[in-house]
Amino acid sequence: MNTQLNGLIALVTGSNTGIGRAIALLLAANGAKVGVTYLNNKEQGEETVAMIREAGGQAALFQADVSDTEQIDRLVAGVEEALGGTVDILVNNAGHLVRRCPNTEMTEELYDQIMNVNLKSTVFMCKRVLPGMKAKGFGRIVNMSSVAAHNGGGPGSSIYAASKAAIASYSKGLAKEAAADGITVNIVSPGFIGQTAFHATFTTDEARKATVSGLPLKREGTPEDVAGAVLYLVSDLASYLTGETIEINGGMLMR
Template identity: 80%
Template structure:
């Protein structure tokens, strides 16, 4: 029996139009899951993700929605569940963003809320929305996305981002204890320096990139597929006795 076989499962991956989210959606679909792909604004990229999944023989739909808005979260989940004829089995809260590097002396209330909303609020209310369906089945997999920044405070101007990712980790532990009785597992994946993403293309200089890679024991930056492998494991039956935990995907740059 293939412990990674997800046939019959309905998955929803937020922020999955490109980068890490796209790799996760493709990995889940390649192993049999029907996948809801979500994007905020770049619909063309989302369509590319869905097309790639379908070309490989998988099933996927695209739903544009802002996952910081509970009303849009409700619509997102409804559309995915209606398209695939059942409730969500696997939720991957991948949507998140540094938003902007801002020193604390210059932090505004608006920027604070934007950062916390996209990273923490989206995770909390996505989980809330899918839990009734999972509880009714007596099973479910929730995988949340933290960051190595949750441990080291992040780079310059990213302390609120780091705090939001630490909050996601703590929230996931509390939720894991709350829903374990219903057969639902809740775990985190914590990426380190992952290349081929808009995050580092936007916020990291080439000099900083090279310096960071120089400090990684495995000698390279990670790939979106490296992160997707950890998510696939947590979504599968192979991880049925694992909950409230965090898998570090960072090439050894931060070991717990």
């Protein structure tokens, strides 16, 4: 048993930068052919693909808004055509806080936007790849939750936190449905992960320092910390794990 993914096709949403990029790079380094996706920044996506290819791996780039089911269909079909088969590994990394907003100011439009980019995208990406996985009797799905799912998140992020909690609950239900077909479904739940657009956008330097000082490990996490957990979950090492959540938070939350 090892972490080699030779010949397997992986699709990592939101993999043009940050956590998604780290996951795509590590899966490719372990032999997977990787579908890299981006929403707006094509240049970052091209950089990710170039990094994989320069290291000797295989990757192809795709643009998609994964909150749109028609674009999900086109994305998966494109990956299957470009990489020569159905998806073996799906990592639903794409997601967004969108913006901080207290509940007294929440609009239906913003609510829908937050839930769609996080929960809806996860549900319908899973739905789209499951038939191919079932046909092969094998599949690995990793969905992205957050420490916010447990503590309600920071100021103005309660709907984001709820969407991440829903992802964890949905994943457990899907794990039960898919198990008989040789498919595992697990969850990674990052805490304070630095070097990401999320904290660059939504977290002040003061809040960052206060959070890190309160962590048992006394450092912020890195995208590579999350990628390592994902690699474990999609490899043979985790073949008997399904419906589980790995908390990656430096001891912020111990369960």
